[in-house]
Amino acid sequence: MNTTEPIITIENLRVEFTQERQKAFALRGIDIAFYKDEIHGLVGESGSGKTVTAMSIMGLLPKPAATILSGSIRYEGKELLSLSEDALRTYRGSKIAMVFQEPAKYLNPAFTVGEQIREMVMLHKGLNKHQAEMRARELLGLVGLGKDGRALGAYPHELSSGMKQRAMIAIAISCDPDFLIADEPTTSLDVTLQLQILKLLKILKKMKRMGMLFISHDLSVIREIADRVSVIYAGKIVESASVARLFEHQMHPYTRLLLLSIPDARHRGKKLATIAGQVLDATNDPQGCVFAPRCPLAKELCYRESPKLIAHEQGHTSACHFAEEAWDL
């Protein structure tokens, strides 16, 4: 596995949201490490804390609703959580960049694609107008929006949804970040476009040797793109392993059930498996395992004691008391 130092390390991150005097636990102490030249997939259902994780790294959690209760996020060993807003800003966009789910909403409708790239490289890289223009042209060529620079003068609404996402990727990588967060970048696109964008991200990762956090609720997309996968459930990482290993051998019942719920041609005619029960209410703070109420294997221990994320062979980690046992679902 990866023996070098991680670019970003998250340790015991706990994030709480307060809304109308109700407290909700968005992240219940997560540990995760991201490496250079590796695409780390983060998979989980909506509300499980994927985007909160991304926004915590960016330092863009909504204020004052979100509070970081404890934990640390380090970029190349430097603690990001203790940085001032001004200091953080020098990381955002230049070292750590982000691609969002719906490019139509996240691109500014009133500025051309060229301007949205130029302002960023002028700010972070100190380029002058002419250099910025050249850089923008080069970036658009890189993401497949043509080398003639026609897309430079285009407003977002003049581009198709696939082109918009390419433009947003061009903006994100414009300052050669070490780390790219892609939050469901293909979810709003149709399947053929999805594959093109995944391919583009893979190429860019290789070319720029970036680390990448790729967020998705879709295991098949994760399988397509990621090198490593972490599964998040109700604000906790329940399992993490290399893609090859995770799809072959699951060490957490939630992951197994998640895989069983994907339609598969080999099981044609059989009823599709579903996970009984509902996601743990975010206002709930159970003593035991967050998945226990829905877990078919849950024992008394699971309700009493919260399982820790423990490393097993081949860098496979799992937060289940019975990870090593052979169970069948």
Place this chain on the structure above:
Amino acid sequence: MNFIKYAAKRFLRLILTIFIISTIIFFVIRVIPGDPALVIGGVDASPSDIQAIRAKLGTDRPLSVQYVEFLWSILRLDFGRSMISDEPVISLILQRFPLTFTLAVLGLLIGILIAIPLGVLSAVKRWSGWDYLGLVFSQLGMAIPSFWLGILLLLLLAIKFPIFPLFGADSPAGLVLPALSLGVGRAAILLRHTRASMIEELSKEYVVAARAKGLPESVIRYKHALKNALLPIITIAGIEFGYMLGGAIIIEQVFSLPGLGRLFLYAIYQRDFPLIQGGVVFIALIFSLVNFVADMLYSIVNPKIRLE
């Protein structure tokens, strides 16, 4: 190319508006009671005198003939002659128009200068002192009628502290108080729109994306959000300008300014048909032109509109 098509479409709409307004005003002033011949002839005129005046004015001819003649005169931008003074209507209007127009422009300018900075500040620093100041200002501004504000300003700044002249527009200083009374009410409305528009833009996703790019908050607010927030304001300001022309007519009475307002008011008293018609059509034309320009401006700043 798209822009030209869009502009042409808008211009056609302008022509149609003018046509409809001309038709309405033509028939309305003839339906309501009041005969210019009676006004000109006075109480002592005999029926045959009145008939003679009618023949001279042309009001004895069938309505349809008068209507076609009227439309034809509008096409030539010649609104006929005043029935009372016998001067060409267009020259009467053009003599008075610069003053009213200046007043409306100044009023709008004052409105914009107050509304946009305060509206943006209110939106950016919500529930701060600035926001409350904006709130109080806009509530008062909307509640106070402009003519009453005008009278108050006169009492305070022309009589108690004689800084500005009491009436007349002989010096530019004479326009300050009227423009202020006009602008404050409009500013109140523009301010509410600016604040709401800015708050809406600041909650949009592209603002999050701009933060993720590491842009300073000032750039995010005053470049990214403001440009989007001002787009609807351009349209509203155009409409406000139309109200300003109407409002100027009242304010001219308060400050005794020889503008269009007083001209039209006397025209109505005296049933001076050509002058009333000409005045209404002229104001409609100016209003439509200003909105046409606002629409063009809007489409230049917001390229999205051209495709619609």
